[in-house]
Each structure stands twice: as C-alpha cells, then as structure tokens.
C-alpha cells in the first residue's frame with residue numbers, strides 16, 4: 471500500500487484521546503503481521519486501549535525506535551470544509567483530515583516502508599512504537615517504554631518521535647503539566663464580604679500569585695535561549711466560580727499549565743505554590759474554619775527533552791534529515807519520556823505544528839514524500855551502521 475492509501479485507512483478511525491483505540495491499533499497490528507513481523511500489544515489495565523511495538527531486523531544493540539501516537543484531538547466546534555475522518559484530496563497538493571499532520575502521516579510512512587525495511591535486512595534493528603492517549607497528557611508512553619525495555623534482550627539506542635516539525639530536527643522540548651486548583655470558601659450575602667471568605671476573591675489572588683511567580687522565575691533564573699519564549703511559563707486558562715453578583719462564592723476552580731525549561735523544576739514551583747496556599751489556609755481559617763485550597767495534577771508531568779548536540783542521535787538525524795538547524799519547542803510530546811527511558815531522542819516528522827489541532831488540518835503531499843525520503847535514508851544508515 472502507498473503512504474496515501476494507508477493514511478486514508480488511518481484517518482477513517484475517529485479515535486480521540488481518551489477513546490478506545492483498539493480498532494486502529496488492531497488494523498495496524500494486522501497490517502504489520504501480514505509481513506510476518508511479530509507485534510506485541512501493551513494494553514491498559516481495563517483492556518480497552520493498547521499501544522504496540524515490534525522489531526524489524528536483528529536482536530542487536532544500537533537500533534532505533536520510530537514513535538507515533540494513534541489518537542487525535544476532537545473536531546467539535548470547528549468549521550471543517552470536508553469530513554474530518556475521510557482523507558480528502560482537493561487537488562491543491564494537500565491531504566485534509568483530522569490527524570493527517572498530527573501524526574498519522576508519520577505512522578503511514580513507517581507502515582508503507584515496512585517491506586523496504588524488511589528487504590534491506592538492516593544491521594541494526596528498527597522498532598515501531600505506537601501509543602494512545604497522547605493528546606490528553608502523553609499517558610501511555612511511559613508504560614510503552616518500560617515494556618519495550620522488558621521485551622527485547624538487546625538495547626535500542628535511539629528514539630525518533632515523528633511529531634510534525636516540517637522534518638526539522640528538534641532536540642529540546644519544555645516539560646509540561648496541567649493543574650486544577652479548587653478553593654473552598656464560605657457562601658453568604660455579598661454585603662457580608664468582610665465576615666465571609668469569597669472563593670472567587672481568594673482564587674483570583676492565587677492566579678496573581680502564579681503570575682508573579684512566573685515573573686520572578688524570569689528575573690532570577692537562568693534563561694534557555696533555545697526556546698521561544700526562553701523561560702518557564704505559567705498560565706491560567708480556565709476560571710470558574712460564583713453564582714450571582716450578590717452572592718459570596720463558596721467555590722472557585724481554575725486550571726493552569728506550567729511549561730518548564732529543563733533547568734527549572736516543576737516540583738520546586740509546585741512546592742512554593744503549595745506552601746503559599748497552606749499559609750493562606752492558616753490565615754483564613756479564623757474567618758471560616760473550612761477554608762481549603764486543593765491542587766491536583768490533571769496528568770503526570772510530561773517530562774522535558776534535552777538532547778545534547780554531541781550525542782550520536784544528533785549526527786544521525788542531521789544525516790537523514792539534511793538539517794543541522796536544531797530547534798526547541800514548547801508543545802508536549804512523548805520525546806522526553808523516551809529520553810527518560812534511556813534512548814537518545816529527537817523529534818522530527820512531516821507536516822507543520824501550525825496545522826495540528828486546527829479545522830481543515832492537512833499534510834502537504836510534498837512533506838509525505840520528503841518524510842519517506844528521510845526514512846529511506848534512515849534504513850540505509852541502519853544497514854551500514856557501525857555504532
């Protein structure tokens with residue numbers, strides 16, 4: 471099958487982050503198995519979702535993992551000109567569909583080149599690692615990484631994460647985590663604001679505290695010029711509380727995200743925030759004894775990626791992509807999780823992040839062709855690899 475034919479199949483599975491992905495993962499599994507390659511599924515506890523991995527080539531150290539996620543983001547509320555779950559060629563050199571760019575295009579290239587990989591009889595193995603629930607916090611990659619390490623007696627050396635980067639190598643990514651903070655205050659008539667504790671007022675102070683914290687980090691901590699912006703960011707994106715202008719709010723909730731450069735620590739920032747919250751609780755329980763502030767993470771931290779330029783993966787990606795213009799990004803991906811697992815990791819895939827998650831998401835056909843060319847070079851490299 472051509473890359474385009476495979477992409478059409480993959481797009482037709484409307485598997486969102488959080489949904490069961492068994493339909494798409496089983497299709498991929500059967501496709502791979504039709505080439506007599508053994509596939510291992512890594513199911514979740516409930517058996518409703520699964521990642522998969524497989525090896526092409528010999529059981530020797532030094533191989534490379536090609537990583538992709540099978541889930542996509544929703545299309546609700548977006549104005550699409552075509553059916554998002556039917557790959558559409560409008561004749562303008564672009565292929566439209568949800569996930570065409572992020573990141574089923576990359577998976578389609580991997581699957582299309584599978585027979586080429588097998589025929590090449592590479593000296594070093596190539597692995598596929600396809601996950602689920604990436605779009606809701608990169609939830610499955612840590613298990614997948616562990617499973618790969620446990621399954622194969624040999625040690626893969628590299629991981630290439632095919633997130634859309636216009637095939638430019640990305641060696642660094644900020645760490646990302648999302649928190650929800652709930653404030654429990656006391657209800658009452660608005661005229662009694664001095665006798666009660668408004669959850670909205672207190673939550674607003676906490677939002678400003680977080681903004682001040684970010685500004686302090688910018689002023690006092692080392693910056694990282696690879697990133698745009700070159701510092702850690704803290705942002706509150708959702709705020710809910712209260713029922714009427716004349717009622718003191720007893721509940722307020724806000725969600726915020728923290729995007730850290732590699733030298734800043736989520737734990738340290740969270741510790742500071744929690745200490746401040748505890749102090750506010752002590753100060754306000756004299757007014758309202760049940761005053762509470764609770765902060766929980768919506769998902770585990772998606773760890774940062776910080777691959778150094780002198781690593782072998784940097785020269786490998788330079789060879790196959792033709793670019794040494796190493797970039798850094800501030801969006802989440804599984805790359806840091808593969809790096810944490812001990813694999814030299816890089817992000818480099820077809821399509822632009824500008825089209826990811828948007829209405830009328832597309833991938834340029836030229837990007838798919840260039841992506842194929844890049845992976846063909848990789849197959850050559852793995853066939854002659856000495857390292």
Ligand SMILES: [Zn+2]
Pocket residue numbers: 539572573604633634
């Ligand atoms: Zn993605």
